[in-house]
Amino acid sequence: MPLFWRIFLLNAVVLLAATTLLLLGPVTVSTPVLLTEAVILVSGLAVMLIANAFLLRFGLGPLGRLARSMATVDLLRPGPRPVAPGHGEIAELVTAFNAMIGRLEAERAASSGRALSAQEAERHRIAQELHDEIGQSLTAVLLDLKRVADQAPAPVREQLHDVQETTRASLDEIRRIARRLRPGVLEELGLTSSLKALTSEFTGPSMSVRHHIDAHLPPLDHDTELVVYRVAQESLTNAARHSGARAVDVTLKLTPAGVELSVRDDGHGIHGAPEGAGISGMRERALLIGADLTVGPGIGSGTEVRLVVPTHHGSH
Template sequence: MPLFWRIFLLNAVILIVATALLLGPVTVSTPVLLTEAGILLSGLAVMLIANGVLLRIGLAPLQRLTWAMTTTDLLRPGRRPAASGHSEVAELIRTFNAMLDRLEAERATSAARALSAQEAERHRIAQELHDEVGQTLTAVLLELKRVAVQAPPVVREELHQVQETTRTSLDEIRRIARRLRPGVLEELGLTSALKALTDEFGSSALDVRHRIDGDLPHLDKDTELVLYRVAQESLTNAARHSGAHRVELALTRTPEGIELCVRDDGHGLGDAAEGAGIRGMRERALLIGADLTLGPGAERGTDVRLAVPTHHRSP
């Protein structure tokens, strides 16, 4: 029976019984006697309690649905509210769950297209940096070297300084190009790419170490790229924002698949809102059916974990 009719009939039954009693054996004196007031107040209390119990039972599924509506995050797929309650409420919950499924599928499709376009744009920019800007700076270096040979000693020293500045700029451009397009990932595989990534981030102020299992299962290109980008973003956040002195990158095999863990000893996430980098990691994780979790480390700092099932189903 619909909720409306259950509430209506309950109130109707109580009012009919009260009216029958007032017309029959129950009368009200003027002034009202204490016993009569007690009977009327008891009847009112019974009616209010009955309505309260019915509304509590009938609206409980709607309260769970409201909580699900306010806490749902398409980047963090979770459990759906159970389609409990009577027909109208259960149908509403099933409709909401179907809407969530459709929204998550549409978001996954649009995110896949956006990330694919992003990778293509990164590839193009890296190629232009390498082929155009890099070659131009190389030609400038050669020209500076030629001019320095013929220049007076005083000018020659200044030209050497310009050469060093140009060489530093060329190295920086090559480093940016490698980050935009991980050529080592395409040529040598994920293990070599992650080792090169940790070496690149390691410095005198930041100790970056890696631990990679040797018996990793075969992974497709999309999964390897997601693992690499998540590791890259995690190391970037640790180097720029965490104030860490030590970072450990681990890629291990698990019974379900593989797990990437990047742990630092910085000051942690705190109450800061998630930025575009973390949202990008979550979107990439959804593309390969992986589970991304960020939280405090065992002692301090931040743990970033990406659990990838071996046999996943891409959205």
């Protein structure tokens, strides 16, 4: 029965009973009101108020739970949906809210997929231009510098050698940026080799990166491998730029839940800091492949990023 009719009928029954008692019973109201009459009237009013409060408390309770769900819903972190109680209008409202959240999640996933695809295409184009145009131009500059240095007098030759080294370092940096924008090793050699190359790239004097990769992992499709690679890349970038970490462990293994990527550093941790665009991007990528991403404190100290990709091999 709808909440409106339940409240209406409850009040109608109470008022009908009171009217019947006044018309047919010996109950009267004197002037001035006697103590017993006042007790009867106050008791009847109290019964009606308690009954109304009880009905409204339990009838409107689901609305409070729905309001809390609406205040805490996060499309990047899907959680349990509110349960629709019964078959009344509140149940219809909860069902409509769940359907709306489902549509929003589907639309966000579709738009995120298009945006990430466009981003990958743009990265591919920029990497290609860096390699083909700027890389070739700097290579030509290096050859010209070498030819001029071979013919220049000794004092000038030394300066030209310094310019050569600076140009060569710039060329190496451009190639490194191009590799980050478009991980060609991922397409050519697969996820395992690309992660090993990524850890080597981030290893330097200020931070060491160790990898622990299972030898026998189930095959993953290209989109899933790209998500795993990008999450590892973004996690290592955050560790290098913001965490002050000295050591990072990258682990890729098969668990009962699926293929799990873990990037754990020994830095100063996040300490409740708001998530930036990098972590939000990782969450969007994880949602595209139905994976679960958690970012939190590591064991002891630091930060751990964990991505779990469900596979039908995970239970074996």
